[in-house]
Amino acid sequence: MLSHYLTTDNDPEKLLIYSNTQNIKRTYWVQSLHVSTFRQSRNFLDRYRLRALIVELIETDPDETTLEERNIDWLIRRYFAEIRPRDQDRRIIADPESEPGIDEEPRHLRHIPHAEIRGYFAAQAEWLLANQIASNGPNTKLVDIPQWMAFCREARKDSLEANLHGVNWGLSHGQKIDSKATNAYDIATLATRLSKFGQTVTFWKQQLKNASQRKKRSVKRKQPSPEIELLPNSTPPVVPFQYDSDFSDASTPNASDTELESKVPTHWNGAPHFCFRVPRIPNGGFTWRCPGCSHTIDLLNISPQNLGLLPNETVRILSGKSWRVHDDPVQDALFLMVSHHYKIDHLNANGMEIQPSKKQGVEVKMEEDVMQPRRSVRIPKIPHRLA
Secondary structure, eight states, X not given: OOEEESOOSSXXXXXXXXXXXXXXXXXXXXXXXXXXXXXXHHHHHHHHHHHHHHHHHHHTOTTOOOGGGOSHHHHHHHIIIIIXXXXXXXXXXXXXXXXXXXXXXXXXXOOOOHHHHHHHHHHTHHHHHHHHHSSOXXXXXXXXXXXXXXXXXXXXXXHHHHHHTTOOOSOOTTOOOOTTOOSOOOHHHHHHHHGGGSSOHXXXXXXXXXXXXXXXXXXXXXXXXXXXXXXXXXXXXXXXXXXXXXXXXXXXXXXTOHHHHHHSOTTOTTSOGGGGSOOOOOTTOOEEEOTTSSOEEETTSOOHHHHTTSOHHHHHHHHSSSOOTTSHHHHHHHHHXXXXXXXXXXXXXXXXXXXXXXXXXXXXXXXXXXXXOOOEEEEOOOOSSOO
């Protein structure tokens, strides 16, 4: 039965399945799964989530990295640059009776080693390879195929070595290491492993040979991850205690997180920190969610109040069906609506007033007693074009 998950243009966030009985075609939206069905579907869901993640990292890449430069190391760098910072403002658990402003403070995120992210990709590396080389079309390629084949070989070797030390790494759900498995991983071996996803070994041999015909470049082998391999007589570095503030007391000090402080403007002077950041909509979605409250902006169902903020031409574009989230007019509209929400619900509501400034940016005036000197904070101008 044909299915789509995170891959359709019309319903990018839905799991859809299709049937064709007696020439009657039907489409079903799967809204929930039975626990046993979910258990059997974990690999399917993980594979398409990883694929959607790669697509998002490509579409949001400010450097527009070429296909030949996209490999596993690039994906990990992009993950920590693009996805990881979002969790600083995303409170999973919050005390409704906490002091005002506590739930708006950046979270203390737990340490995530690069080997953990690499392990997620390693678990489905062969499927991701098969998904890209099954068709010869250029639009199906997300990463450099020869380098990804090398990563599949490395992931297989690392998972075998980890298993020798009693560690499960780089394994998909339900996968077990064969005690007789070897490090042999030539094209014939890889073709045999890909055949479990469908098609014959002969088909995959030909597809792998086609993908390997491009001139090979020298690719440096990644450094062994400390979670998998340690040199003899070496001592792993001491890692300070890491914690997640969702499970910490509100009084936990946060002044020692120098890395976090360097990313947050030091001149906010009371303005909510998330107002300094460019709003983004996750790849495949149409809804922006405010990091400071429950307010949302659905580009497919814009409220009359927000429509009143937009130029007539922009309203006409959004009323049609040919626009994309990353189009300039759509991004400009999102910026206007988000800015209005921040001004009304987060700045004015906290006694701050936005005023034009002669210098670049805007001036935010604090409402205080007239006998006290007036304090102000300068918010840098967000680029007109949202990345």
